[in-house]
Amino acid sequence: MKGIVFTEFLEMVEREFSPEIADRLLVGTELASCGIYTSVGTYDHAEMIVLVSRLSRETGIDSHDLMMAFGEYLFRRFKILYPKYFERMNSSFAFLTRIEDYIHVEVHKLYPEAELPTFTYDVPQPGRLVLTYQSTRPFASLAEGLIRGCLAHFGEDADIQVEDLSDGAGTAARFVITQRDTLRE
Amino acid sequence: MSNIQQLERRLERERQARKAAEAIAEEKTRAIYEANVSLQQLNNRLEELVEQRTAELAAARDEAVRASKAKSDFLASMSHELRTPLNAIIGYSEILLDESEDQVQPQVRPDLEKIRGAGRHLLGLINDILDLSKIEAGKMDLFLETFDVAALLDDVQATVRPLMAENGNTFALHRETQLGMLRSDQTKVRQILLNLVSNAAKFTKDGQITLAARRTRLGAGYGVEFEVSDRGIGMTPEQLSRLFQPFSQADASTTRKYGGTGLGLAITRHFCRILGGDVTVASEFGEGSTFNVIVPDNDSNAAIAAPQPVWEQRVVGTVLVVEDGREGAKSLAEPLTQEGYRVIAAAAGADGLRLAREQKPDAIILDVVNPEFDGWTILRLLKTDAELCDIPVILVTVLGDRDMGFALGAAEHLTKPINPKELLRLLARVQRPEITPDVLIVDDDQSTRGMLRRMLVKEGWRVREAANGAEGLEQLARAVPAVMLLDLIMPEVDGFEVLRAVRQTAAWRDIPVVIVTSKDLSRDELEWLRGHAMDVFQKGAYSRAELIAAVRAMVDAARLASSRTVPTDRGEGKDVA
Ligand SMILES: Nc1ncnc2c1ncn2[C@@H]1O[C@H](COP(=O)(O)OP(=O)(O)O)[C@@H](O)[C@H]1O
Ligand SMILES: [Mg+2]
Numbered sequence: 001m002k003g004i005v006f007t008e009f010l011e012m013v014e015r016e017f018s019p020e021i022a023d024r025l026l027v028g029t030e031l032a033s034c035g036i037y038t039s040v041g042t043y044d045h046a047e048m049i050v051l052v053s054r055l056s057r058e059t060g061i062d063s064h065d066l067m068m069a070f071g072e073y074l075f076r077r078f079k080i081l082y083p084k085y086f087e088r089m090n091s092s093f094a095f096l097t098r099i100e101d102y103i104h105v106e107v108h109k110l111y112p113e114a115e116l117p118t119f120t121y122d123v124p125q126p127g128r129l130v131l132t133y134q135s136t137r138p139f140a141s142l143a144e145g146l147i148r149g150c151l152a153h154f155g156e157d158a159d160i161q162v163e164d165l166s167d168g169a170g171t172a173a174r175f176v177i178t179q180r181d182t183l184r185e
Numbered sequence: 186m187s188n189i190q191q192l193e194r195r196l197e198r199e200r201q202a203r204k205a206a207e208a209i210a211e212e213k214t215r216a217i218y219e220a221n222v223s224l225q226q227l228n229n230r231l232e233e234l235v236e237q238r239t240a241e242l243a244a245a246r247d248e249a250v251r252a253s254k255a256k257s258d259f260l261a262s263m264s265h266e267l268r269t270p271l272n273a274i275i276g277y278s279e280i281l282l283d284e285s286e287d288q289v290q291p292q293v294r295p296d297l298e299k300i301r302g303a304g305r306h307l308l309g310l311i312n313d314i315l316d317l318s319k320i321e322a323g324k325m326d327l328f329l330e331t332f333d334v335a336a337l338l339d340d341v342q343a344t345v346r347p348l349m350a351e352n353g354n355t356f357a358l359h360r361e362t363q364l365g366m367l368r369s370d371q372t373k374v375r376q377i378l379l380n381l382v383s384n385a386a387k388f389t390k391d392g393q394i395t396l397a398a399r400r401t402r403l404g405a406g407y408g409v410e411f412e413v414s415d416r417g418i419g420m421t422p423e424q425l426s427r428l429f430q431p432f433s434q435a436d437a438s439t440t441r442k443y444g445g446t447g448l449g450l451a452i453t454r455h456f457c458r459i460l461g462g463d464v465t466v467a468s469e470f471g472e473g474s475t476f477n478v479i480v481p482d483n484d485s486n487a488a489i490a491a492p493q494p495v496w497e498q499r500v501v502g503t504v505l506v507v508e509d510g511r512e513g514a515k516s517l518a519e520p521l522t523q524e525g526y527r528v529i530a531a532a533a534g535a536d537g538l539r540l541a542r543e544q545k546p547d548a549i550i551l552d553v554v555n556p557e558f559d560g561w562t563i564l565r566l567l568k569t570d571a572e573l574c575d576i577p578v579i580l581v582t583v584l585g586d587r588d589m590g591f592a593l594g595a596a597e598h599l600t601k602p603i604n605p606k607e608l609l610r611l612l613a614r615v616q617r618p619e620i621t622p623d624v625l626i627v628d629d630d631q632s633t634r635g636m637l638r639r640m641l642v643k644e645g646w647r648v649r650e651a652a653n654g655a656e657g658l659e660q661l662a663r664a665v666p667a668v669m670l671l672d673l674i675m676p677e678v679d680g681f682e683v684l685r686a687v688r689q690t691a692a693w694r695d696i697p698v699v700i701v702t703s704k705d706l707s708r709d710e711l712e713w714l715r716g717h718a719m720d721v722f723q724k725g726a727y728s729r730a731e732l733i734a735a736v737r738a739m740v741d742a743a744r745l746a747s748s749r750t751v752p753t754d755r756g757e758g759k760d761v762a
Contacts, residue, residue, distance in 0.1 A: 026194075036198050036205060040206050040210070040213075041206070041209055
């Protein structure tokens with residue numbers, strides 16, 4: 001997993017909770033990185049799972065909710081860190097449907113070794129997007145958070161139905177995103 | 186304080202993270218450097234590859250050029266090898282036919298005609314095959330010149346007339362009065378028309394073949410539209426669909442019945458297209474065929490038919506006929522006028538002397554046959570007059586008076602009844618004896634030389650021969666000929682070099698040179714030759730009459746030029762071969 005996810009996570013913990021909690025997450029020996037992350041490095045994704053479950057223990061908040069919240073936070077950060085990917089994107093559907101053939105392609109140019117999830121999509125009717133997440137890692141919740149962050153970024157109101165496709169493992173999920181004004185009709 | 190420890194840990198983590206980031210940055214930098222190096226190497230290798238590939242391509246191209254050059258050299262030399270003996274065969278058969286006409290052996294005529302016919306056919310076939318292979322090799326050069334369309338049509342008409350007789354056909358030429366000049370390849374246009382008209386004549390019996398021509402607008406420019414139509418056997422739609430393909434004839438029986446190879450129309454279409462035009466056909470089986478040819482005018486300034494230039498009637502010379510008036514000067518005058526002489530007649534001795542003084546004729550024909558008409562006195566008076574004694578006199582005598590005539594200063598003599606050909610021949614001899622038509626033949630092929638010599642001698646010209654370019658130059662140094670016939674392909678000093686030397690030497694510069702060659706000329710060569718020679722007879726596509734006519738025109742021109750520049754010293758050098 002790219003170091004940026006870790007550094008952003010820790011910054012979020014410091015900001016949203018406290019530097020003490022962030023420090024406590026990192027102290028201990030289970031982490032191969034010893035809690036030392038740089039945004040340009042690459043680290044075992046299992047460390048992220050450890051960090052989130054520790055945060056859950058520290059805060060008493062469900063891991064899934066934490067992961068989703070982090071996804072929303074991360075999306076806002078992406079907008080600041082990588083404004084380039086937001087050029088000419090004027091809606092959440094425009095953005096979400098370009099993850100695979102544009103954003104991931106660009107990421108691969110910089111990090112050829114990066115293992116990225118795949119997002120396939122379908123538009124069964126106007127105003128509805130079916131996005132399917134598929135990964136070797138269990139980050140469906142993070143993906144959901146990113147999707148929500150995306151909708152929020154474009155100021156859109158939508159309903160998201162999540163269907164787990166991995167027997168609770170979190171490595172695959174289907175998100176049925178329906179715009180609210182479409183629902184009302 | 187745990188807060189401080191916590192901050193210390195955090196600081197330590199940040200420091201470590203920075204180091205890790207630096208290490209990564211360093212590694213990336215190295216990776217980028219290495220990527221650049223290998224990119225550079227790839228680039229160099231690419232250049233090497235490109236160089237190598239370019240060299241290979243260049244070699245392949247050179248090889249292809251060599252192969253194509255070898256092929257065209259082969260074609261050129263083959264055409265030369267085949268045409269040279271064929272020209273000799275055709276030329277000799279023409280000479281023999283001519284001789285059999287005036288003389289004995291009428292029984293050999295049909296055989297001679299067969300030889301000539303077969304020779305011409307073979308030559309035509311060789312020319313067709315060479316043309317086609319040149320077209321296919323993309324080596325068919327275009328030689329643009331501006332020519333008179335009406336004159337071309339006359340020429341075509343004259344050429345096809347004998348063909349018409351074979352099947353009892355008649356030939357009609359319909360042409361606009363204002364056809365004007367056309368800028369195109371004259372030789373190819375001529376061949377196109379000859380192909381079409383000869384087909385029409387071949388596939389029509391007892392009918393009329395029409396050749397029509399008119400000037401026409403083509404897009405923004407102009408062109409000439411030719412139409413050859415016949416009322417012959419025609420073609421079925423199926424036959425029409427295969428037309429213009431090489432070696433295609435209507436069916437196998439066509440070959441049996443009409444002969445031919447099926448090359449004519451394929452060449453015709455190629456030529457039309459090379460000229461920027463096209464040929465189309467309309468035909469109905471059993472009804473006849475009409476071929477339509479469009480040839481664009483390459484002269485961008487051309488408009489509808491500029492008025493034709495009127496050729497001045499060239500006056501070859503003035504002849505005074507002094508005669509007793511009983512037969513009238515008419516029988517003598519007619520052949521002379523036809524040949525371009527101006528004829529003045531005098532019916533009395535006194536008139537003759539007066540006219541001779543006034544008109545300064547180039548020659549005088551004097552009748553001394555009638556004893557009552559005192560021709561001898563007139564001859565004596567002419568030869569003792571300082572002003573008139575240089576004018577050559579041809580006597581019309583009875584046989585026994587010949588010596589007396591020469592004694593009194595006559596140049597030549599004739600006996601009655603007068604043979605017009607002989608009269609002209611003598612006139613030509615006496616008129617400018619200092620340039621007795623003297624033709625130098627430079628050709629390495631002995632039988633060609635022999636053939637040309639016989640043709641020219643029959644016309645009353647003196648002939649010198651040279652067996653190669655070097656000998657030719659020696660002959661030129663010995664005496665300047667009236668005309669030189671020059672072959673191109675000769676060992677050591679070739680015709681091109683001879684021509685160059687002639688044009689660069691002041692004394693030789695004005696010698697009219699006629700190229701007689703069986704070399705297959707490229708456009709550049711042809712262009713160069715037309716700039717340096719008076720006429721080019723190519724491919725054996727000329728007839729004896731055409732060559733003779735060209736040489737005659739040059740001899741006449743040379744005569745005329747010398748009569749202007751050399752007004753005196755007549756009556757010398759009667760050494761006629
Ligand atoms: N005027 C015509 N009338 C009828 N058939 C013609 C005419 N011109 C050409 N053809 C047909 O087209 C064929 C090809 O003509 P061409 O290429 O000139 O070859 P060739 O004259 O050697 O047979 C002829 O054999 C003949 O069948
Ligand atoms: Mg033919």
